[in-house]
Amino acid sequence: MQERDMADVLPEILAAQRALIESGGRHEAIQSALARVGAVAEVDRVYVFEFPPNDAGPELAAQRYEWCSDRVTPQIDNPELQTLPVREAGYGRWLDSLASATPIYGRVQAFPEQERPLLLAQSIKSLLVLPIFVDGALWGFVGFDDCTSERDWSESEIDLLITISLALGIALAETDPEGLDRRTGIYLGMIARLFEVHSATFSHTSQEHLVERTQARIRVLVHSYRYFSVIGSESATPLPDYLRSLLPLFADLLDAETQLQLQPAGQDAANMSLDIERSLDIAVTLSEALAALSESQQREHAIQQLTILLGMRDRKIEIALQAYDRGGQPLPGATALDAMAQVLLRRIQERLRATIEPLTGEEALFKITVPI
Numbered sequence: 150m151q152e153r154d155m156a157d158v159l160p161e162i163l164a165a166q167r168a169l170i171e172s173g174g175r176h177e178a179i180q181s182a183l184a185r186v187g188a189v190a191e192v193d194r195v196y197v198f199e200f201p202p203n204d205a206g207p208e209l210a211a212q213r214y215e216w217c218s219d220r221v222t223p224q225i226d227n228p229e230l231q232t233l234p235v236r237e238a239g240y241g242r243w244l245d246s247l248a249s250a251t252p253i254y255g256r257v258q259a260f261p262e263q264e265r266p267l268l269l270a271q272s273i274k275s276l277l278v279l280p281i282f283v284d285g286a287l288w289g290f291v292g293f294d295d296c297t298s299e300r301d302w303s304e305s306e307i308d309l310l311i312t313i314s315l316a317l318g319i320a321l322a323e324t325d326p327e328g329l330d331r332r333t334g335i336y337l338g339m340i341a342r343l344f345e346v347h348s349a350t351f352s353h354t355s356q357e358h359l360v361e362r363t364q365a366r367i368r369v370l371v372h373s374y375r376y377f378s379v380i381g382s383e384s385a386t387p388l389p390d391y392l393r394s395l396l397p398l399f400a401d402l403l404d405a406e407t408q409l410q411l412q413p414a415g416q417d418a419a420n421m422s423l424d425i426e427r428s429l430d431i432a433v434t435l436s437e438a439l440a441a442l443s444e445s446q447q448r449e450h451a452i453q454q455l456t457i458l459l460g461m462r463d464r465k466i467e468i469a470l471q472a473y474d475r476g477g478q479p480l481p482g483a484t485a486l487d488a489m490a491q492v493l494l495r496r497i498q499e500r501l502r503a504t505i506e507p508l509t510g511e512e513a514l515f516k517i518t519v520p521i
Contacts, residue, residue, distance in 0.1 A: 155305070155360050161189040162309050163341035163363075166316035170334045176214075179320065183216040186313055187293070190306075193221045194273075194294035197317065198230075200287065208244075210235050210289070221296045224271055239263030247280040248287050250375040252307055254278065256299045275300040277307065279314040282378060283322050284330065291317055305364060311371045312337055329377050332426045333370060336433060339493060340366050362440050368398050369436045370429075377425050385422035388431070388466070389413045389459060395432055399457075402439040407452050414460035421461055423521075430497045431468065431519065434505070437493055438470060438515045452480060469516040480514070 165182045172178030179197070187195040197214040210233045215225040224230055235244055242261065243253050254277040257268045268276065275295040281288045291314050319326050319334040326334060344363050376394060380386065393411050400409045423431070435457065442455075454477075458469040472480040498505050506516040 155364070156356050158189050159309070159360055159363060160344065161185060162312065163337075163344055165189075166312045167338055167341040169313070169316035169320045170338055172320050179214055179317070180216065182313070182316075183214060186310070187216045187218065190293060190310065191295075192293045193218045193296040194224070194271075195291070196224070196294075197281070197289060197291050198233075199289040200235075208234060208236055213289070221272060221294075229267070238267065243278065243290075247278070247290055250280055250282070250378040252277060252279050252311070254302045254307065256301075258299070272296040274298060275302070277302050277310065279307075279311055281314050281318045281321065282330070283318045284324075284326070285328070285378075288318060288321060290314075308368050308371045309364070311374075312367055315371075315374060329374065329425050329429070332429055333374055336366075336370055336429075340370075343492060362402070365398065365402050365440065366433075366436060368401070369395060369432055372398055373429050373432055377429075385424055386428045388421050388423055388428060391428050392432065392435070392457065392459065395435075399436065399439055402436065403443050403455065404452070408454045409457070410454070411457045411459060414458065417461040421459075421466060421521075423466075427501060427519070430501055431466075431517070434494055434497055434503075434517055435468065435470075442470070442472075442514065453477075464521050466519045466521060467516065468519075470514040472514055 165185045168178060168185075169182045172182075183195040183197070187193075195216045196212055198210045199213050200208075200210055203209065210230075212225055212227075212230045215223060217223045235241070239261070242264070246253055254275075256275045257265055257273050260268070271294070273294045273296055275298065276292055278290050278292045280290050293310065315330075315333055316337060319330055322330065325331070340363060344359070372395060373391075376391065377386070389411065396409055396411060400407075403409060439455075442452075452472045453475045454473045456471045456473070458467075458471055460467045474480055494505060497503070501519050503520075504518040
């Protein structure tokens with residue numbers, strides 16, 4: 150996957166995660182998705198382990214699914230991997246990292262000494278292991294083994310493959326997912342559909358920019374899922390803190406020369422909190438507005454600084470984008486949201502009961518008002 154064109158890889162990964170979300174957890178659908186992802190990711194083995202429920206927590210691991218290339222020996226029938234005492238076997242680091250939504254990855258030779266024997270016995274040279282959360286609890290993990298080369302996993306690879314772990318968590322839920330899982334599944338499915346439709350319509354957007362924008366969408370979702378998994382999915386989220394954590398990802402949507410900052414206005418803004426689903430909706434809204442802004446060729450002046458203004462008025466959250474030129478003067482907007490953004494934002498607007506002003510305002514490029 151490292152050497153392949155992302156325009157070839159991305160559709161396959163999106164199609165696999167979409168099929169998982171829509172599968173209802175059927176065994177054959179999971180096997181098919183693992184095979185599809187394993188081939189396109191150019192790994193030798195993809196597997197799913199479960200932590201069977203017990204009073205002591207996730208201390209035992211059992212392998213449930215596996216796909217292998219014809220270059221390696223399958224491990225699904227390895228009895229050692231059916232009741233593996235994870236912490237006792239030397240993988241306590243894995244448990245702690247996975248519970249905090251942190252991937253395990255790298256070259257096996259660089260892993261702690263106690264972790265290497267079992268991995269080397271399976272001819273693994275490099276691996277990536279990602280947590281699977283079901284209904285907010287750590288259910289297990291999905292792993293990707295490279296038995297051919299000592300691969301260095303890139304951040305974009307990891308983010309893209311995390312969508313498979315998220316889709317697996319949604320597919321493996323015994324009941325319809327709720328909250329964060331449900332909303333993440335909706336967005337992953339929409340991203341896949343939008344990518345397919347946009348690619349088929351031969352719009353003015355280049356394939357390269359479409360791939361970059363789709364990856365940026367995915368990074369926002371992945372970061373948000375990990376962020377909320379760590380802080381807990383039941384409590385309200387301070388919106389300024391959450392949006393501030395997303396600034397580096399938002400900045401990736403803009404020109405390298407554009408400086409991006411978040412500016413909460415007043416004490417009310419600093420203390421405002423929303424539930425996770427509404428917070429995620431706002432983050433996706435902002436990412437779409439920023440993506441449309443970066444894609445526009447209609448600006449007469451280069452944007453030197455872009456500020457996300459965050460405030461409250463009459464029990465309504467107001468979020469606006471304001472651009473400034475090199476002289477520090479505000480720039481008026483002249484950018485229309487494209488079809489991709491409009492499809493996403495129309496549904497978000499209905500859910501939030503929000504008012505969205507397009508990127509054509511005099512005082513701000515873009516503004517969304519959300520009642521609390």
